[in-house]
Amino acid sequence: MKIVHVIASIDPKFGGPQAVAQRIAAAxxxxxxxxxxxxxxxxxxxxxxxxxxxxxxNFSDIKWHILPEPNLFEKLACPGGRKLLRTVAQSASFLHLHGVWDPILLYAANTAKAFQVPYCLCTSGMLDSWSMQQKSWKKQIAFLLGYRKMLNQAKFLHALNVDEVLLMQPLGLRAPAVIIPNGIFPKEFDALPDKGRFRRQIGLPEGRRYVLFLSRLHIKKGLDILARAFQLVSYSHPDVDLVVAGPPDGAEEEFAQLVKEFGLESRVHVVGPIYGETKISALVDAACFCLPSRQEGFSIAITEALACATPVVITDACHFPEVGASEAGFIVSTDPAAVALGLIAMLDNPVMGKSMGVNGRRLVMENFTWPAIAELTIQNYRFAT
Known part of the structure; x- marks a missing residue:
């Protein structure tokens, strides 16, 4: 099959959808x-x-068609994008669109229809109730301007979990939803780095543990929740620091203000975006991983933490119930006190944490790998056509 993935930006700073598109394509x-x-x-x-x-x-086997960063006119009208899409999609077997609200995706759907090429759309959690409440008036206008039609005419909507399917139902979309989760490449996690590499890199003394947050610094990721939770943790665990890794995305200023207000500047380390071996080393060294999100589709960061045998404390809004079912970590509410209690329980029992890490690695390796996920996408493409 000739498969064409379309996404508005390949910049890694935008997080999950970019990582998902390139990994599905490689698999x-x-x-x-x-x-x-x-x-x-x-x-x-x-x-x-x-x-x-x-x-x-197999990343090198992907054929890339990347246009320069768009100006406002290109972003809205996509003249260059439409021309490229007409060239690449003309002989395609299937188009896989990633995201919802970007004009390039609307034009990709129209191109697919013009060439009678079927397409699906990965909604990436963008249509659940929390997401739809953000700038809701803009999204309602977008629905009137063709985005609802784009979604309805898809062969299927690529949902990441059962919760996402349920949370999209109020929109009354006609396209069926198919659950295709995210995952990892086992090869990337076969030989984990020795402990201590990242700790030395950021100058953390040997006797100190840390909780790791790894994601975009966006309001939906719950950085403010984490700051308030860590304040509570800091009282009872003077040997524990907080490491925050990820590209800035609007929530960093409030977080910094809270850290200063709570007097935690010496115990919070904001290290910026980390990738590749550095990211894996940071996950391996962490006492636990914490993502107190208000909304997630299927977090790559959580999945990678589990693959590194690192126990996790996540919110129910992360929609990853398998973590609780497999005893790979704690699932808590978005209340800072609940997050703090989860972290404290994890930090108080390192033996339990190690066992949870083993369970999490097994969960991911047995259920969430990109080769198996790629097979599932192909099956659904063929069934849809």
Missing amino acids: QSALGHDVHVVSYGSADAQRKLFEMGRGIP
Whole structure:
């Protein structure tokens, strides 16, 4: 099959959807398919993309069609994007769109329809109730301007979990939803780095443990919740620090203000975005991973933490019930006190944490791997056509 993935940006700073698109594409390439990606990206974003791609199996087999970072006119009207789509999609077997609210995706759906090429759309949690409440008036206008039609005419909506399917139901969309989760490449996690590498890199003394947050610094990721939770943890656990890793995305200023207000500057380490071996080393060294999100589709960061045998404390809004069912971590509410209690319980019992880490690694390796997920996408493409 010739498969074309379309995403508005390949810049890694935008998080999950970018990581998902490139990994599904690589895993499909490994199955012998002709896989293309159409996107926008600056020279710096492309450099980061291909640097990170060196560690992804079969990444080099993907055929990339990347336009320069768009100006406002290109972002809205997509003249360059539409021309490229007409060229790449003309002989395609299937289009896989990633995201919802970007004009390039609307034009990709129209192109697919013009060439009678079926398409699906990965909603990435963007249509659940919490997401729809953010800038809701803009989204209602977008629905009137063709985005509802784009969703309805998809062969299927690629949902990441059962909760996402349920939370989309109030929208009354006609396209069926198919659950295809995210995952990891086992090869990336076969040989984990020795403990201590990341700790030394950030200058953390040997006797100190840390909780790791790894994600975009966005309001939905719950950084403010984490700051308030860590204040409570700090009283009872003077040997524990907090490491915050990820690209800035609007929530960093409030977080910094809270850290200062709570007098935690010496115990909170904001290290910026980390990728590749550095990211894996940070996960391996962490006493636990924490993602107190208000909304998630299927977090790559949680999945990678589990693959590193690192126990997790996550919120129910992360929609990852398998963590609780497999005893790989704690699932709590978005209340800071609940997050703090989960962290304290984890930190108070390192033996339990180690056991949870083993359970989490088994969970991911047995159920959430990109080769198996790629097979599932191909089956659904063929069933839809």
